[in-house]
Amino acid sequence: MARPNYIELPAADIEAAKRFYTDVFGWDMTSFGPSYAATTTGDVDVGLQGDTAEATRAPLPVIEVDDLEATLATVVAAGATIVRPIFAFPGGRRFHFLDPNGNELAAVVAAHG
Template sequence: MAGARIDYVELPSATAHELTRAFYGKAFGWEFIDYGPDYSATGNGVTDVGLSGDPAEALSAPLPVIRVDDLEAAFAAVTGAGGTIARPIFAFPGGRRFHFIDPGGNELAVWATSAD
C-alpha cells in the first residue's frame, strides 16, 4: 500500500501515566497534549508518541501505528495477507483505526483521519 508508514507509537503507561509523561519530558524535552485524563501525545508530526494511561485500553507492549489514506482498503489488505484482526475499525479523537496481529504475534494498528 503506497504511502503507508509508521507515524505513531503508543506506549502503555497505565500504572504510572504522569511519571511516564514527566520522564519523557525531562529526558528528551518532549511536550505532550492531553486528550483526556488518561491519554497524552506528542505533536511533532514526524513520528509521534502516545501514552495510554487507561488500564482497560493499555496493551502490554508498545503499539506501532501505521497511517494510510484508505482505512477500508488497508483492512482488506491486512486480512487478505493473513493478519488477524484484534480490534475492528473504531473511531477515536482524530480519526478511525483498527488493530491487527501479524504472523509473528505482534500487534499493530492502522489509522486514517476521519475525513479519509
C-alpha cells in the first residue's frame, strides 16, 4: 500500500536547518554528504536538501510505493507531468511529478539490504 514516508525540505543553509530542527524538536539529523541531512526513524522522516540545484521550491511529499514503474505508468495515465524521471539515490529509486494543481510530489521504492 502506498503511504507518505518522507518529507524533503529545501534548506539553503543546511547547518542552520540542522540546528533549528534539533533545537526545536530534538531530532537527530544524520548527514549524508555536505548538503543533505535527514532523520532516520523509519517512520515518516524529514530530509533537508541543501543543494539549491537539487532542492524543490516547496516541501516535497514522498510517497513509498511497491512498484515504481507501475506507479509511473499510472501517474502518467492520470495526466500528471513528470518533472524528474526515475533516478537512483543512496536510499533507493524515485521520480518526481506534478499533480493536477501543480504540487510536486515524489514516488519512491526504498533500497533494501
